[in-house]
Amino acid sequence: MTVDNLKNIFQEYGIAGAGGAGFPSYAKLNEKADTIILNCAECEPLLKVHREVLKNYTYEIMCGLTMLSEAMGNAKCIIAIKPSYKTTVQAVKDQLSAFPNIEIKYLPEIYPAGDEVVTIYEATGRIVPPGSIPISVGCIVYNVETVLNIYRAVSENAPVTHKYVTLTGEVNKTVTLCVPIGTSFSTLIKLAGGATIDDYEIINGGPMTGTIATTSDVVTKTTNALIILPKNHPVVVSKQAKISIGVKRIMASCCQCRSCTELCSRNLLGHPIEPHEIMRAMSSGKVSKPQAIINAAYCSGCGICELYACPQGLHPRTIIAELKAALRQNKVQLPKIEEAPTANPKRDYKLVSKHRLTSRLGLAKYNKAARLDKTDVVADSVKIMFSQHLGAPATPVVKKGDIVSCGQKIAVAETDALSLNIHSSISGKVIQICDQYAVIKGGTTK
Ligand code: SF4
Ligand code: SF4
Structure with missing residues (x-):
């Protein structure tokens, strides 16, 4: 099958990235790729969907990777996964001898190992330049469920109609389900045995990058998880922060400690984003380094600066997201960065442990297995x-x-x-x- 054949199939059967922003999968295909990475990092606390899907549909997903590899001239395939996902790793190892073009690469137990720029670095040592896309370093990254959808579209003519979703937090049964797209979140909560508390908020997605949702919202092709949390949980409160108050708090309490920049996941890979510089401009009202503001465009939105690094509980990520939106709206051209970035030599000492992050966010008590229930919903x-x-x-x-x-x-x-x-x-x-x-x-x- 050629890349053009695959592009037509992906568009016909509606395949988008099953999570995150949901980039249409056909647009990632490119003959120049020499490496296809299956992203099974699942780095946000409490998310379990990809390891469950890979464990249950290992053969199909490895066939899907092989289809992609063959269309791209036998590009190498890497399954990027954390060693702690033991049963999933074993399921992959059991099949590996039948798939000579596929290898396993272990990712460190860090957040955000699943940010594709970080995944590519950890799996291949290559750094995607700021503002560029993975193909610029010869890579294409798909997550686990996306490749399962690819396999089903190519081999079974099956369109994307269902979505795997993990239900976790304050629910009676922590579980992963396969549900029809368009199912309401209230139905999902009932399927998880109901909420254990009356006063809750729903996070659609992970605790770091997810958004507050309502019971009438519905499952889309990118819904990975619903986390039910008490209304006064710090993760919920942080996501409800108002930008106007956030700016005033920065003016009052940003001490320019640089912690946000020191731990910034993109800065550690040599990208020129420095959140403390942006906070300085916000707090002083003076823009002595205009480039620092424009560099907001290189933020991945991982949230480390906001939910982990800042000792004052400030909201750099939220402010930067506003700036990014303004830069996009005003069509500000980003300067071309010619020099290849290099990782910070002290990066290994600054990585954020997922285990510590889970505890810091107050989520350790919800960190339970979320087995895939294959019952037809x-x-x-x-x-x-x-x-x-x-x-x-x-x-x-x-x-x-x-x-x-x-x-x-x-x-x-x-x-x-x-x-x-x-x-x-x-x-x-x-x-x-x-x-x-x-x-x-x-x-x-x-
Ligand atoms: S959210 Fe914060 S830590 Fe993450 S890339 Fe953006 S500035 Fe860096
Ligand atoms: S970590 Fe917080 S206090 Fe320190 S420079 Fe960044 S925003 Fe300011």
């Missing part, structure tokens, strides 16, 4: 969003009253744009439709 109704990932939304091709079957295309990708088809995740009747979503009532996934 039936949703009475689903609300399927037409924009579930980076890029342009799909355009609906069904109308109210139509009867649709699971896997049927209900919205088509925008032509000449980064976009993907969207499919129904259950069989049933379209009872509501608009430009943003369709609500389908039915109940079977067949």
Whole structure:
């Protein structure tokens, strides 16, 4: 199969990165790649979905990697995983002899080992230049569930209709489930045996990069986990911080200790982001180093500066995110960085242990196994969003009253744009439709 064949299949069957921003997977394919990395870092505390999926579908995922490798002239495949995921590592080792093009690389037990710039460095020693993408160093990175979706699309003509999600925190049963896309978060919480407390907030995603959600929000192609936490939990409180108050707090208490910069995951790989310089400009009202502000564009949003490094409990990441948005809005051109970055020679001593991070965030008591329950989840109704990932939304091709079957295309990708088809995740009747979503009532996934 050629790269162009794969691109068509990925777009037809709606494959986006199963987590994070959800970059449409076809746009990552490139004949120039010499290395394909399966990212099983799963570095945020409490997230378990990828190790569970890889453990349960090892053969399929390794076949998916091989399909990618063959399309790219037998590019080398690396499964990047932490040694502590013992049963998953063993499942991979059991299959390895049948896949000569695949090798295992162990990642350190750090956060953010799953940031693809960090994953590539740890797996290959290569550093993606600031503002560049992995292919600039010959790499393509896909996460575990994305490669499972690739395998199913290529070998079974199966579109993306379901999503693996871990339910954790204040729930009666910590578990990983495979649910129809469009299932409401309230249904997911019920499937986890309900919440153990009345007064809770939902974090959609990991504690470091996730966002506050509501029970009426629904599963999309990028939903990896729901973490149910008390409303007054420090992780929740931090995510609710208001930028206007954050700026005032920086003016009052940033002591310029540099801890945010010393531990910044991108700065440690030689990228020119220095959060303390940005905080200095904010607190003094003087921009003596305009370049430091522009360098906000190189922030990955990992949150180390904000949730781990800052001794004053300030919010550098939140401020930097605002600056990044303003730079994008104003189409500020980033200067080309010619020199290849080099890692900080003291990086090894500054890495953030995931174990320590979990304790520091007050999450250690929730750190339980989240085994994959393969029981078919039936949703009475689903609300399927037409924009579930980076890029342009799909355009609906069904109308109210139509009867649709699971896997049927209900919205088509925008032509000449980064976009993907969207499919129904259950069989049933379209009872509501608009430009943003369709609500389908039915109940079977067949
Ligand atoms: S969030 Fe903070 S620590 Fe992470 S890359 Fe951005 S500035 Fe660095
Ligand atoms: S770690 Fe906190 S106090 Fe120290 S320089 Fe950064 S923002 Fe200021």
